[in-house]
């Protein structure tokens with residue numbers, strides 16, 4: 001739950017982005033403002049092509065905004081950021097375990113320590129027995145777990161998830177959502193996740209930002225006051241229905 005008087009970890013102010021090109025380029029983000037507090041789980045919903053992935057790339061420092069700023073505050077001034085995409089993007093020549101150790105190896109962490117921390121992640125993600133499996137032999141859900149473990153192992157201050165379950169079937173998706181919640185609770189990390197599923201956003205997050213079609217503005221910033229821990233059964237409650245309707249209306253009106 002979002003408590004009052006907490007200092008934000010991330011503050012996005014008047015953020016705009018235009019991709020250069022003919023006819024003045026493509027205006028994608030238009031005056032985006034929001035703050036995220038430590039350990040918040042925040043979802044971004046919006047039509048396809050509105051600029052959600054672009055926002056995550058700006059937050060990750062991969063794209064420079066045309067105007068406005070992204071400020072990380074407090075202990076996270078030089079934040080470690082984990083990024084997970086819709087496709088797992090694993091290295092095919094590395095086993096599951098070796099994919100998870102990779103970020104630590106790149107940081108110069110000794111291999112034995114990297115492996116031991118990766119084994120911890122393997123357990124946390126329910127990947128026991130798949131340590132030495134090649135990416136091509138993993139199911140979509142397993143591969144995505146490896147990708148999440150790889151992002152998690154760096155103990156990111158901010159975890160950015162771009163439709164991480166988008167390529168999975170509905171049941172795997174529900175299970176992965178529940179697992180992600182559990183890890184988020186255990187590890188107390190801050191998450192911003194793009195999804196196009198209203199119910200996924202409500203089941204997971206403290207807060208949902210709804211984007212208009214491009215150029216994206218935030219048309220609704222909704223606090224999700226559903227009790228935790230959450231389970232799929234929440235879907236059948238009146239409050240869930242009410243919040244769903246508000247999100248759907250915001251998406252349709254924008």
Ligand SMILES: Nc1ncnc2c1ncn2[C@@H]1O[C@H](COP(=O)(O)OP(=O)(O)O)[C@@H](O)[C@H]1O
Nearest residue numbers: 019026028047048049050051052053054055214
């Ligand atoms: N590097 C780029 N150069 C030019 N246009 C881009 C680039 N990346 C994305 N776009 C365009 O910006 C718009 C928003 O893209 P994106 O952020 O991926 O949308 P979403 O994730 O909401 O579906 C789209 O029209 C896309 O084609």
Ligand SMILES: [Mg+2]
Nearest residue numbers: 052053054162
């Ligand atoms: Mg996208």
